[in-house]
Amino acid sequence: MVSRIKDQAFNHSRVMEYMHHLADENGPRLAASPGYQRAAQWAVDTLSKDGIESARIEKFGDFGRSWTWSGISVQMIEPQATTLNAVPLAWSSGTDGLITAPVVFAPLWENPRDTAQTDLVKLAERIDAYKNQYAGKLKDKIVLLSGKRPFKLPSEPETQRWSADDLNGMMSARDPRTEDLYEWPLLKVPFKTADRWLMYEMIPAEIQSDYSDRTARLMNRLIEFLNKEQVAAVAMTNTEGNGAVIFAESFGSNLASGPIPAAAVQLMPEHYNRLVRLVQRKVPVSLSIKVDATFPELNAKGKNVIADLPGGSKRREVVMMGAHLDSWHGGTGATDNAAGVAVVMEAMRILKTLDLELDRTVRLGLWDAEEVGHLGSRAYVKEHLGDPRTMKLKSAHETFSVYFNIDTGSGKTRGILTQGNDMVKPIFIELMKPFEEHGISAAVPRNDWGTDHQAFDAVGLPSFNLLQDQLDYWSHTHHSNVDTVDHIVPQDLMVSAAFMASLVYHAAIRDELMPREPLPPPLPKPQPLPEILQD
Structure with missing residues (x-):
């Protein structure tokens, strides 16, 4: 067969x-x-x-909310005219035609590798500090919200297939953990990707999802502040990859209850870093941005595709x-x-x-x-x-x-x-x-x-x-x-x-159903949240 x-x-x-x-x-x-x-x-x-x-x-x-985009243009106007490579971030607004505005460097985390970013309490504290730091300073500005992207020469091949040694190395089980696996709600995860992935192997998926949802709700506080300050637009960059590629997800929420941010774009890291260097040397920088993005539906339903081949x-x-x-x-x-x-x-x-x-x-x-x-x-x-x-x-x-x-x-x-x-x-x-x-x-x-x-x-x-x-x-x-x-x-x-x-x-x-492990227990009652995380 x-x-x-x-x-x-x-x-x-x-x-x-x-x-x-x-x-x-x-x-x-x-x-x-x-x-x-x-x-x-x-x-x-x-x-x-x-x-x-x-x-x-x-x-x-x-x-x-559903969201879609059909076009983007990001141009540096001064100190020198040039085109910047960018992708709009999902669930952010389009612009009302072409906007031109000065650039300000106001990063949420100046160091993109700051390990506090994955600690919800520290993230909430940083957003509060950010609001105090920049209140009244961002109106009609294009805000550079990411820190300057660090670069290093690649030390590993960018394309990999698993070798026999790689596969053999995966055949050993993980060592048992001696510490508690997680708290509920989850308030902190490791910043280092490999450590975070190892933790996520061990904890229930619903707890992982709850952590992500709480992170998004905290970021809504930042978006609400930027909206109140009437920023012209937001620009960010990514830390993934070795450069020249734009990794872009969202800035804003699909949930109808969440705030809709101003136009937000993800710039190619090299182009973003140029802007940061110019601003840090106090060179006036202005950009023109045009983003064609819309929200076709405000209360969309999810849609899975299901199909069956009937059994006997x-x-x-x-x-x-x-x-x-x-x-x-x-x-x-x-x-x-x-x-x-x-x-x-x-x-x-x-x-x-x-x-x-x-x-x-x-x-x-x-x-x-x-x-x-x-x-x-x-x-x-x-x-x-x-x-x-x-x-x-x-x-x-x-x-x-x-x-x-x-x-x-x-x-x-x-x-x-x-x-x-x-x-x-x-x-x-x-x-x-x-x-x-x-x-x-x-x-x-x-x-x-x-x-x-x-x-x-x-x-x-x-x-x-x-x-x-x-x-x-x-x-x-x-x-x-x-x-x-x-x-x-x-x-x-x-x-x-x-x-x-x-x-x-x-x-x-096969004769039998696939063998099952014992059922997981129900999730325990969640512990109270720290006050700073309560909505």
């Missing part, structure tokens, strides 16, 4: 056709934006044409695969995550084309709003499977077998992270054997975090993210203006699609 799956994936592939529609035609796909809406409807139509007639859009919740003798039991359909808006969302969507749609097509007998129902989920807190997958789980905070479970929880997720760029699948579930490791090792010749062999005994499988894991269901080669995902394309189809490796997606189809097929016909 695997040979038939490989034949479809390698000799009749449609992954690049899917990539074209998802990224080149309908990208970017910011959650709730017109691009997302078009992509979601295209996915439903395409799945239906492929014979998967159950394909549908499933609405959830109140997402809030165990049709009430469900095997699921998925990827998030939304993206950020600087590029076309090719590696994050049109690539994952193309893989799971291709896996679904393969299973349908081969007309395989499936004991269990196979379900596809293309998730909305992963980039703003995994909202689509979390809503699906809460609606259909259970509440991760109270652990009140739905009847479908009992008959759910497993969820497979893909969301780490265009790189070829190299294995699976087992989420610490020792019982699935021998199963996955056996299922990977037909793909060892393609470099897929690692059953990594670690948790993964930061994507949609966490929603299922949070209610105790077997859920796994595929391990992929990094390529240039972290150095160039992740949330950046160069996240385009040019960075896609078609052969890698073809291998990943074959493996995903095989995984899902064998999970759908």
